[in-house]
Each structure stands twice: as C-alpha cells, then as structure tokens.
Amino acid sequence: MQKIDVAVIGATGLVGEAILRGLETSGFPVGELYPLASEQSVGDHVFFNGDTCFVEKATTFDYTKVQLVWSAVNDTLARHIIPIAQSAGCIVIDNSSSYRLDDDVPLVIPEINPEAVFEMSEKKIIANPNCSVIQLLMSISPLVNLGCVNRVIVSTYQSVSGVGRTGINDLIDQSHTVLEDSASAGSTYARKTAFNLLPQIGAFESNGYSSEEMKIYTEACKILNRKDIDFVATAVRVPVFFGHAQSVHVDCSQAVNMDSITSAYQRSPGLTLMSELDYPTPHEHGMTQDDVFLGRLRHDHHTMNSINFWSVCDNLRKGAALNAVQIANLLVERDVLQAAK
Template sequence: MGYRIAVAGATGNVGREMLNILAERQFPIEEIAALASRRSKGTECSFGDETLTCQDIETFDFSGWDMALFAIGSDATKTYAPRAAKAGCIVIDNSSLYRYEPDIPLIVPEVNPDAVEGVHKRNIIANPNCSTAQMVVALKPLHDRATIKRVVVSTYQSVSGAGKEGMDELWNQTKGLYVPGQEVDPSKFTKQIAFNVIPHIDVFMDDGSTKEEWKMVAETKKIVDKAIKVTATCVRVPVFVGHSEAINIEFEDFLDEDEARDILREAPGVLVVDKREDGGYTTPVECVGDYATFISRIRQDSTIENGLNLWCVSDNLRKGAALNAVQIAELVGRRILQKG
C-alpha cells in the first residue's frame, strides 16, 4: 500500500533531508509532491533517483493527500497546516507552533508511539525540538527502569539548527578570519560564531532562560513524564551538523552504570559507543548522516545518591528533525491509515 505524501519546505535543509530519508527508508509512496513558497516554484529537488519540481504551497490542494511533512517555520505553518488538516491530510509539523497544545500529539516514536492515537482531534502531529528529540530517546528506557527525578543538561548545538543562514555565517566568518579585510560581522547569531561558543539560542524569557531551554523542559515533560524536573543550558557551537549534550540524571532508584549501559544498548534508536580509552566515544562529526542517537561516557555521579552522567550525540537534521518526522509518518501509516 502506498501513500500520497507532500513535503512542504522541500528546498530547505530539513525539507531536503525529509525527501532523502523517505527515499532511503523506502517509504511506501504512491505519489509525492514537493512544496515551497511561490518564489521557489519550479525549483528542482532530488527524491532518490527522481527529480521533483516544487509546487506553490499557496495554490496546492491537499484534498486526497494522506500526509504532509511540514518544514516551513511557524508563521507559514499557521496558514497552511489548518488548511491541509481540514482537507483530511494529516500534518506532521517540524515547527514549534503546535508542540505545547494539549490536544496535539508531540511524538518521538521510540518514546511515546501511543500518542499517535490522538491525531484525529485536529489532524496535526508535532515534531519536537531537535535538542529534546535525541535526549528523550536516551532518557525513556532509563526512566522505565529507575524513574527519573531530575535532569541537568548542557547542549552543544550545531549551526545547522539555525538553518542555511547559520551554516553560511560560520563558513564565511571562518574564511574571513584568515583574509584581512574580509571579516564577517555577526548577522544570524548575536556574536561571532567562528572559533567561539554562544550561550544563547532563541529569545530570552523573563526568568533568564532562553526559549530553547524552556522548550527542552516543556517537551520532556509532555513526551516522557510531567513529573521530571529539567534544567537546561543551551549553547551554539562552531560545528556544522550534529548536536551534543552532556546529561546528568538523578533517579528515584539506584541504577548501576553497567546496567544502564546494557539498557541503552537494547533501546530502540540508540547506539552505545562507550570505551574508556582515547577515542572511545562519539563526536558530532561521526554522527552526521546516521539515524542513531549515540551514547557515550556513561558513568556514576558520586555527588548525588542515585545519579548518572552520559554524553549524547545525534545528527540534528535527521533525528532532531527530518528522521523523526518520517518515523512519525511510518507510525501514522501503520497505526492510523492502515486501519482506515
């Protein structure tokens, strides 16, 4: 059985990855449409061995289409997602617009697949923030065993999380530092990103946290367990692709590091690379293009009664965005559309 699938935002970083992953995973497709804004109408996009021509999302009729994967930002989503949903097309949205609405499922398939049953309330499913998605894949199997009380996470987020403009700025600033007179001032970011780190992602909130940090708190509670306390510090680093996280976890029950390692080795979507030797861990460069969430540096935290530390790395354009959206589409196909 094949599905009629539309990808909105097909010319952007995440939209292109959605098309790549749909092809790589041999998603059952009867027909596929690449959608973009009017200015990108006619632009060609790759889908496996095929070349798709972008259609104007403004005039696209979603009637008769099974699913639409959105990667167009909150403002455009506010216009087009309700239109698609009303036409009977299930929207899987990568923006932050719907994540915190109680009647819209927020899903990481390895963690809370049953939430997909709530899709027909509004015909929209939200894809979580990139930094949250990889973290909850690691947290859920440990939570099931020992019950997590509190999480302290520091992120090291690549510039691709800020889109093509972020990647271009890192590239151009790096080149400019070596060529006198060609220095590039910050534009996408608030300070120089080349050879620097910036402890600021998204806007500041009244309590001093940033919106990115707030997202990790709210989304972890919605996806895993509302009782978990989360505090986050989110930092942009001069890496093109791949988010990293240093995660400290406090449990209600004791969990030995060896048992935790065994649990994570069996967890869906997780790959443990944890050797206590030079290079016995995964870095962002090594995770690019991979589906897995990589876990390393698993060790006991002796400063609290039931604590563990771990290092978590994933391709943010894949698991943090496009891959998770495609996995949700696979889930919708199996659990919703096949029941018909």
C-alpha cells in the same frame, strides 16, 4: 501495501531535503510525491528515488491531491500553510514549534510514546519535537523506564544547521573573515558564531531561560506525561556545521547499577552506546547517522544515584526528518492513516 500520496512543505530546505532522503530508505509506501516551497523556489526541482520532481507553491497547492503532509518550515509559515492542508482533510506532521504544546496535538517520539498517535484530534496534526528534546529523551529513556529519574541537567552544544542554510552560510563567511583578518561578516545571531560559543538560543524569557531551554522542559514533560521530573537546560550554539552534542547529568531516586543500565542501553532501539573509553563527536557521528550515540557513561563522584554521559545526534535526521518519517510509518503500521481518510 496501498501507496499514499504525500507532500513536503519546505522541500528545498535542509530538513525538507532530509525528509526526502529518509522517505527513500524508510520503506514508507509513497505514491505521488509533491515537493512544495515558497514562490521563489517554484520551478526548481528535487530528486526523489531517481526521479525529478518540480517544486510547487505551498500556499496555492491543491492539498486534496494528498493524504499526508510533512511541514518543514518556520513557525510563522506553519501557522499560515498548515490550516490550508487541514481544510483539505490531510494529516500533517509538523516540524515547527507552532502546535507542540496544544493539548489536542500529540508530540511524538516513536521509540518513546508511540501510543500518542492515537490521540490525534480532528485537527489531524502530529507535532515533531524539538531536536534537542528528541536527543535528550532518547538518551535517558532506559533510565526513565526504570522509573527512578528525579532530575535531569543538560547542557546542549547545537550546530548552526539548527537554523537552516543561513546558519551554515554565516559560519562559512565569518570564518573566512576571521582567518583573513578582514571586516566582520553578517550574522543570523546577535553575536558572531565563528570561533565562538553563544549560550543563547532563542529569546530570553522572564525567568532567565532562553526559549530553547524552556522547550526542553515543556516538551519533555508533555512527551513523558510526567511533571515530577525536573529538566534544567543550558542551550549553547557552537561553530559546528552539523550534529548536536549534549552533556547530561541524571539524578535518580535509587542507586544505578552500571551493568544493568549498560545492558538496557545496548537493547534500546535508536541508541548506540560506545565502549567505555570511547565517545561520539559531531564530526564522526552527527552527520548521516540515524542513531543517538552515547559515550563516557559514568557515576557521579559522590553518589551511585547519579550518572553522567555525553551524547551526539544528527540534528537533521533523528533530530528532525527521521523522527518525522518514523511517525508516518507508525501511522501506517497502526492503520491510523487509512482510518483517518
């Protein structure tokens, strides 16, 4: 298989590092790998397949050296740097929200809408969905495939690593100050996260929903190409370092046979359905795991047309890096990457 030269923008961040680890184990045919970051990280190094790779500046890198770029930086930086890679003819897999809703940019979860990679336009950008959207759609995909889902109500419990190292460091500092009964530490958020729950991720919009909650609605509809399913979300930041959890209620147009849906879950790639009385937790199943884990699958009290379950996902792996690497493997398997050269 022909080797492909690649770059990772944001290689020193949590998601960038997870992309490197994912590439080491995924079988993707990496030729030369270029880790890129901000000027402050230039000269630092990362390890890849046992080799030391030195970090270069993302804004001045010569992107004609590579065919494929992963971007793992925030929206502002993505809007600035990705056009530079585009102008060099690179395909970009972008983890930010900058391009997700653009009509000419496919939004892809390989287990759910792999055919969307063929919709890549001359922009040559493929967007990686929001971490909670990936987790949610993976967990309801067996029901969606039955064609009976009407409404999904989800409460997300999202770890602080969702905002990067600053979220982790804030939680550590705040936990020390609370336990030591000292002055409060600073916070990335409007309110303290330590020993607390914050039902706000992102700014509130005019309809009362936060931007994170609206991402779940808009991105899910785009990925499924369905506007007839209503997605209602409440997104909560929790004092956990890694792993996102969700409590999900699904209303269906017909009675759900529990044996049939259990069998469908067990056959679905990327999903692990736990035994009837067991359940996943972020500590046990939300770190260094590739699957989305489900537990407590049960009918509604009053109707067989609705089910409830609990899910946990590693937000840095399947919620971000793993999905981005899987998209790249999909491009190779379907000859999209070679055809786009």
